[in-house]
Amino acid sequence: MVVARGPPPAPTLPSQKRSTNYGYYIPMDGGGSMLTQVQDTYPAGLGEPINVIISAYSDSEVLLDNGGSGGLINYFQSFGFSTECLGQHSGGDQAADLGDGNGYLNETAVIRWDYGDATLGTCQETVEGGNHFRYWKQNGPTADSGAIFMATSYEMPIAEDHNIIVNGYNLGRDWLVGNATAQSTILPTPNMINTSTDGINHYQSVAVSGSNAIDGLVALLTVTIVKTPGSSSPSGAEWSNRPAGLTWTLLAISCTILASLL
Numbered sequence: 001m002v003v004a005r006g007p008p009p010a011p012t013l014p015s016q017k018r019s020t021n022y023g024y025y026i027p028m029d030g031g032g033s034m035l036t037q038v039q040d041t042y043p044a045g046l047g048e049p050i051n052v053i054i055s056a057y058s059d060s061e062v063l064l065d066n067g068g069s070g071g072l073i074n075y076f077q078s079f080g081f082s083t084e085c086l087g088q089h090s091g092g093d094q095a096a097d098l099g100d101g102n103g104y105l106n107e108t109a110v111i112r113w114d115y116g117d118a119t120l121g122t123c124q125e126t127v128e129g130g131n132h133f134r135y136w137k138q139n140g141p142t143a144d145s146g147a148i149f150m151a152t153s154y155e156m157p158i159a160e161d162h163n164i165i166v167n168g169y170n171l172g173r174d175w176l177v178g179n180a181t182a183q184s185t186i187l188p189t190p191n192m193i194n195t196s197t198d199g200i201n202h203y204q205s206v207a208v209s210g211s212n213a214i215d216g217l218v219a220l221l222t223v224t225i226v227k228t229p230g231s232s233s234p235s236g237a238e239w240s241n242r243p244a245g246l247t248w249t250l251l252a253i254s255c256t257i258l259a260s261l262l
Contacts, residue, residue, distance in 0.1 A: 023055030023222060024138060024147035030099025034218070036134070036151050037095040037104055038201045046201040049214045050096060051173040052133070054148035058223040063146050065108065065137065072135075072148065073111075075223065079180040081131070082114040085123035098149055100140025107134035107151075129157040129165075131172050152176050156205075163205040169214045177219045 027033060027050075035047030054062065054072075064071040073083065095104040113130040114121030125132060133152035138145045153172040155162045165171070200206070200213035207213050 022220070023057040024053050024145045024149075024220075025099060025143035027097065027099035027138075027149075030101065030143050032097040032099030035199060036107075037097075039092045039094070041201055046199055048094065048151050048153060048201045049169050049216075050136075050149050050151045051169060051214070051217065052150040052152050052176060052219045052221065054150070055220055055222040056138075056145040056147040058221070059225045060146075061225060062223045063137075063148060076111050077114070077118045079176075080114060080116075081111045081133075081176075082118040082122050084110055084112060085120070085126050094134055094151065096134075096136045096149065096151070098136060098138040098140065099143055100138050100145075101142035102140035105136060108136055110134050127158055129155045129160075129162065131175055133172070133176065150176075164201075166206060168206050169200075170217070173217070173219055177221070180221065 033047070034050045036050065038046055038048060056063065061071065062075055065073070076082065089110065093106040095106050097104045110132060111134075112122040112125040112132040115124045115130070117124075124130075131152070131154050133150045135148055135150045138147045138149060152169070153164050154168040154175065155164055
């Protein structure tokens with residue numbers, strides 16, 4: 001018996017053919033968003049800005065999601081951030097769609113300012129508030145760049161329900177980049193304006209005198225390794241209260257305005 005067959009399925013477009021020269025794929029090109037999904041907001045459907053990207057043009061070791069000699073967590077610890085208090089996750093998960101074919105996925109982890117102690121300092125941040133971020137890796141079947149997308153903000157103490165401080169999304173991004181580059185002024189955010197007012201979580205606390213909740217800028221970081229520790233280097237030789245690690249530098253930093261595409 002002859003069985004009729006339909007036409008073969010259209011081939012999937014390889015990610016390498018997706019046009020980009022940024023070191024990441026623009027999430028909106030694949031149906032994604034630069035706003036996260038936050039659970040149980042009022043009104044429903046609010047999100048938080050993804051406002052830092054670590055470019056796929058960074059050294060490959062930087063993008064490895066592990067805590068060994070190199071890797072992403074080691075890089076975060078090098079400029080004052082670490083994993084959650086005693087490994088315990090606090091707060092609700094947020095999801096992001098990076099336009100890579102994976103749809104909405106919960107954050108890989110929440111990373112918090114460690115107050116100078118990579119082991120226990122994030123417990124202090126959980127109680128007292130401070131800078132923190134969630135991150136995702138763009139590695140889906142249709143846009144596998146390997147870039148790291150981060151939603152950064154500066155939150156109030158737990159006694160104030162971890163609301164975001166005034167201008168806390170922009171300042172959280174700026175201060176993170178400032179710590180990573182050891183510079184006090186990186187982005188000219190006080191001079192930036194745009195129309196990104198709707199759909200932003202914590203809009204009651206974060207807006208400046210009723211102005212926009214976010215400025216729409218995304219810091220794009222390209223990180224390269226300039227030195228590795230010798231095998232005889234003692235633990236903590238590179239940073240106080242931190243494991244021995246690599247020395248990093250930002251090969252490039254730029255700001256991309258994606259506000260109109262949120």
